[in-house]
């Protein structure tokens with residue numbers, strides 16, 4: 001049986017097939033590998049699709065061999081940097097954490113070799129991809145595990161389009177905690193509409209790396225302290241960019257061990273257009289400002305970049321926008337420490353009680369960090385310290401992007417930045433403020449672009 005496509009239906013003289021029959025066809029028994037071997041010609045970038053961008057990541061290279069797109073994944077140990085100054089000994093693919101994005105086109109045949117250069121057996125599961133059972137990559141269930149030093153071949157015809165994932169399906173708890181995962185994007189053979197100008201893809205994940213150590217701890221179940229977008233934490237995350245008026249698509253997969261992530265975009269309403277189960281029918285789409293990405297799923301959102309500025313894009317779980325946060329600590333909010341610091345310093349030089357007014361002050365203090373760790377809170381913004389880290393990045397929309405890469409900070413039109421109210425303004429509007437002193441206006445930070 002050939003892959004389902006309008007072209008096949010028409011050319012096989014089945015043009016009279018009704019929608020009902022079409023569904024029956026799609027739900028027919030999964031073809032075997034041999035029966036599924038009549039693919040469409042391979043799709044080419046720039047001709048059949050516009051490639052996606054994986055911020056802080058890369059695409060997996062391929063070559064054409066007799067009409068088949070051939071990929072090669074190498075599972076191996078990788079020293080990975082989450083943020084400059086903070087790295088860990090992880091497991092990844094082809095020298096990267098996470099693995100490079102596999103990009104292909106509906107209807108084509110792919111052959112993916114997997115070489116195991118780890119010290120442990122592994123497999124690769126193609127999450128969401130409809131394929132013959134024996135290609136599903138579940139260790140013990142659909143194949144024996146790939147032993148260290150072995151190379152296995154996976155081969156199937158892509159019978160759908162959408163956003164999927166790949167990951168180890170052997171000793172999942174350990175191997176996924178160490179980073180063995182990546183994204184898969186399958187472009188439609190005949191798109192319903194013009195592809196968006198910007199097409200980004202993200203993998204969400206979470207790690208436990210005790211400050212001062214270099215090995216993610218796979219035994220952690222709840223207290224993750226490194227939350228990542230494409231395996232990077234803010235301020236190490238690359239910004240997204242768009243020009244005004246462009247259509248933007250963001251595909252988000254989540255293979256965190258234990259958490260779902262509500263990803264929130266500032267400044268926009270967007271529409272959720274697809275899951276890893278397929279395209280959401282137009283009648284079922286709804287406007288959103290936050291998309292919940294449960295673990296083990298992908299969600300795709302789209303919007304038009306019509307608002308200029310630097311817009312935050314982040315997980316809305318507040319502990320997921322902290323870096324290396326420790327949670328087993330006493331609550332010091334509101335504590336009056338008196339001469340405690342002075343007394344403790346006799347025993348521990350440099351000691352400081354922190355957090356009496358929350359964590360924000362720590363972003364400003366510039367305290368020394370333990371070796372191989374990062375401050376809990378963000379980085380410098382154009383006005384102040386940004387008190388968010390972890391699963392946080394910035395969408396930068398500009399009238400015109402002169403060159404590739406980060407365009408710098410947004411230059412706001414005059415008078416369009418919130419700033420301290422002047423005494424004249426307060427008087428004009430009848431606002432009385434007891435016990436504080438209004439400063440004169442113009443307290444906004446003048447910043448360069």
Ligand SMILES: [Cu+2]
Nearest residue numbers: 261315317320
């Ligand atoms: Cu989260």
